[in-house]
Amino acid sequence: MIQPVQTDADLRHLNTLHLPAHAARLQPVDDASDLPTLTQAARDAGGPVLVLGGGSNIVFGRNVDGTVLHMRTLGIDLLAQSGNDVLVSVAAGENWHDWVARALAHGWHGLENLALIPGTVGAAPVQNIGAYGVELIDRLDHVDAWDMTDRRWLRLSADECRAGYRDSVFKHELAQRAIITRVAFRLTTEARVRCDYADLQRELSSRGVTQVTPQHVFDAVCAVRRAKLPDPAVLGNAGSFFRNPVLPAADAARLLAAHPDAAHYPAAHGAVKVAAAWLIDQCGWKGARRGDAGVHDRQALVLVNHGEASAADLLGLAADIQASVQARFGVTLEPEPLILR
Ligand SMILES: Cc1cc2nc3c(=O)[nH]c(=O)nc-3n(C[C@H](O)[C@H](O)[C@H](O)COP(=O)(O)OP(=O)(O)OC[C@H]3O[C@@H](n4cnc5c(N)ncnc54)[C@H](O)[C@@H]3O)c2cc1C
Structure with a gap:
């Protein structure tokens, strides 16, 4: 049954930054087959249509003068199993971390490194979520979606999602157009693990783990994340506020000649990914606070709402951080979340 639409709906509890905003209409979506009607x-x-999952990668800089479709569809279906390979389709409204935990409990491995990322399954392909050496695209088989513009159902292969670093076709041609209804994952029953990420290795060795299992990786990722990142339920935030800048080789060489200690990693085609947190920290922002808008004191990449910050407070702080990094390092920081200005 289609739930009634709510008018002039408060969105503060539907975004992890806890920013005050209203939607002209808020429509819960509990069944994907209602999407043509809704x-x-x-x-x-x-007015515009905005698809909302857990609100953990969105900055409500203004009210939504249209309809927010709040994805709450549930369901996990095993589509196929052959030898060690499993193909599982998950509804968009499932909580991401709960799905990762349930996959592990079923003995379906491959998502452990992505544990504890807030939000829904349906939003995961949008920015090709990634953490601790694994990205969604590494485990993606296909995505099902409803195309609001052409009014037809779509199935996109992993290649057609054109995933990049915190990027996909859903941020470009299919933005404000495709509503992801299900995500299908290709997982394995083998106890294969990926634990070459430095923080993860440190945590595993501090626990004395030598024969690393997927459960060890899951536990270690949760522990590292809990130690480093604020829990949005306690302190409003949207995770990394800026993407790590990816510099062409020549620009990176110039930066690293002047700042040999800058944290950086190799990226595709000879480019270099520089740690935005390092750049921001060097500019003295870690722990800074302006009213209720601030920079987290353990992770300079995370902007926080200490209570009553407005979007203007937060976006003003973000702009000043961008300006100081630009002035000091000549590097442009791009925001990671969707910002509704
Ligand atoms: C503490 C914290 C830690 C985080 N750590 C990470 C991390 O390690 N790695 C990482 O990649 N991200 C991280 N994030 C960001 C965030 O968790 C992810 O981007 C997540 O996938 C967002 O899910 P959501 O359901 O909250 O999306 P929302 O914030 O609701 O939406 C984000 C975007 O996706 C669109 N969208 C949502 N659902 C759908 C759908 N069904 N169909 C089409 N479009 C949709 C929205 O319109 C919007 O553009 C973190 C965030 C927080 C708060």
Whole structure:
């Protein structure tokens, strides 16, 4: 049954930065097969349509003068199993971390490194979530979606999602157009692990783990994340506020000649990914606070809402951080979350 639309809906509890904002209409989506009807109704009502999952990668800089479709669809289906390979389809509204934990409990391995990332399964392909050496694309088989513009169902292969570093086709041609309804994962029952990431290795060795299992990786990732990142339920935040800048080789060489201690990693085609947290920290922002908007004291990449920060407070702070990094290092920082200005 289609839930009633809520008018002038408060979105503060639906975004992890806890920013005050309202939606002209808030429509829960509990069944993907209702999307043709619900998207038509949203169009007829006027204004933009925004798809919302857990609100953990979005900055409500203004009210939404249209309809927010809140994805709450649930369901996990094993589509196929052959030898060690499993193909599992998960509904968009499932909580990401709960799905990772359930996959592990089933003995379906491959997602452990992505434990404890907030948000929904349906949003994961949008920015090709990644952590501790694994990205969604490494485990993705296909994505099902409803195309609001052409009004038809889509199935995109992993290649067609055109995933990049915190990027995909859903941020470009299919932005404000494709509503992801299900994500299908290719996992394995083998106890294969990926634990070459430095923080993870440190945590595993501090626990005295030698024969590393997927469960060890899951536990270690959760521990590292809990130690480093603020829990949005306690301190409002949207995770990394900026993407790590990827510099062409020549620009990176110039930066590293002047700052040999800058944290950096190799990227595709000879480019270099520089740690945005290092750049921000060097500019003295870690732990800074302006009113209720601030920079987290353990992770300079995370902007926080200490209570009553407005979007203007937070975006003003972000702009000043960008300006100081630009002035000192000549590097442009791009925001990671979707910002509604
Ligand atoms: C503490 C913290 C830690 C984080 N750590 C990481 C990390 O390690 N790695 C990482 O990659 N990210 C991280 N994030 C960011 C965030 O968790 C992910 O981007 C997550 O996938 C967002 O999910 P969501 O459901 O909250 O999306 P939302 O914030 O609701 O939406 C984000 C974007 O996706 C779109 N969207 C949402 N659902 C759908 C759908 N079903 N179909 C189409 N479009 C949709 C929205 O319109 C919006 O553009 C972190 C965030 C926090 C708060």
